[in-house]
Amino acid sequence: MALNIFTYLDRQSIIFGLKQKKKKSVIAAIIEQLVQKKKLSEKDSKSVLKVILQREEMGSTAIGNHIAFPHARVESIKGIIISICIFKEGIDFDSLDQEEVNIVVLLLSNQKEVGLHLKMLALLAKMLRDKYLVQRLKKSTDANEVLELLSKQQQAVV
């Protein structure tokens, strides 16, 4: 069966209007939102934040096209958790090319799910390398609109 991002993504996974503008505080704020929306336990949130920040210290996960993919594989996570955070104004994510980031896709998966993690990363990259889609997403302020754009994009690339 083909991988489907909507197995892991719903309205609650889409975040707008974060006030934070720097990488570390943005990641912490997204994790906080996942806890508030009961997608992540308070207990797990601390280890997740630690692992993600450790990963970012090895090199930024800003991968071009105004996208960043902070991610971690953590033992206590079941399956996959995705959150997409949209910034109308670009933020500083320590990109190699100094490019600002408008879409932060936080991807958490179980420690053992190496294959699934790589497949999900590949599917999201395939969808989000489209400059036109990123332009549309960064102007969006409505979670339903974002889900619809992503749904059409997924159908187009799979």
Add this chain to the structure above:
Amino acid sequence: MGRVEVKAEVNKSHGLHARPATIFVQLANKFSSSVRVVKNDEIIDGKSIIAILSLGVNKGIYVKIITEGEDAQEAADSLKEFLETNDG
């Protein structure tokens, strides 16, 4: 201007995930030649991290590296060596 095509088996323990994809692109950008990566029938820009990630390359998969330019041979050799080295 040269054009070089080499085949490489990806030997990174977890495939070409974000970290090795980033290092691959950093390495590719050291050369003036264009770099393209082919997996099955997909051809992507080898100087773009998001494009490399979109291929979803697992360990043990063969990809083709196509380089074109003044330093095409050196670029192809270095990138092949990087992909075939198992350093995580």
